[in-house]
Amino acid sequence: VMSDCPLSFVWGFRRPKLVLSSGLLNTLTAEQLRGVIEHEAAHHSRRDNAVKLTLSVAGYLSLAFPLSRLILRWRAEQVELVCDEVAAARTSAPLEIAQALVRVRRAGASLSGSLAASGFMPEGAKSFERRVRRLVSLADYPPSPERSEALARAPRAGARAAALLFAITLLTVSALAPLAVHR
Numbered sequence: 001v002m003s004d005c006p007l008s009f010v011w012g013f014r015r016p017k018l019v020l021s022s023g024l025l026n027t028l029t030a031e032q033l034r035g036v037i038e039h040e041a042a043h044h045s046r047r048d049n050a051v052k053l054t055l056s057v058a059g060y061l062s063l064a065f066p067l068s069r070l071i072l073r074w075r076a077e078q079v080e081l082v083c084d085e086v087a088a089a090r091t092s093a094p095l096e097i098a099q100a101l102v103r104v105r106r107a108g109a110s111l112s113g114s115l116a117a118s119g120f121m122p123e124g125a126k127s128f129e130r131r132v133r134r135l136v137s138l139a140d141y142p143p144s145p146e147r148s149e150a151l152a153r154a155p156r157a158g159a160r161a162a163a164l165l166f167a168i169t170l171l172t173v174s175a176l177a178p179l180a181v182h183r
Helices: 022-027 030-046 048-061 065-091 094-112 125-140 145-152 156-176 178-182
Strands: 008-011 017-020
Touching: 008 030, 008 048, 017 030, 022 030, 022 094, 030 048, 030 065, 030 094, 030 145, 048 065, 048 156, 065 094, 065 125, 065 145, 094 125
Parallel strands: none
Antiparallel strands: 008 017
């Protein structure tokens, strides 16, 4: 994408595409860009877009909508930490990935006065700090390749369990209080 704003994200469900902006390519070094690409590749291999869509729909259909939004926000942050760990293990350069986060944040803030709209970029300051600290700690204690590749796989068992729990909850509420859904 031709844009000065540093962007990176995986787009699509069936055949996802990696989208990078020219601003990102101009902002990062080759090693940092490799870390960003590995991070986004982890999202692709985990099928995070499809899982996020499914959980978002379930959250909107849930009677506990405000609570489900908090849970989805927490899950999104955990997914970013997992993808950071996978990228750090694949590149053996967690400090480069941390520096890429800092550069993307600075470049996005200088262009628009706010954070860049990137899948690689965390939403809040606490999330940003947490990710950078985690990447710095991975420089001292690198993750094992087995662990990172296990994290890179799609979380099928967890998705099935969440779908089953949601279905049971919805059926229980519908059976015990059918009119509560309409209030």
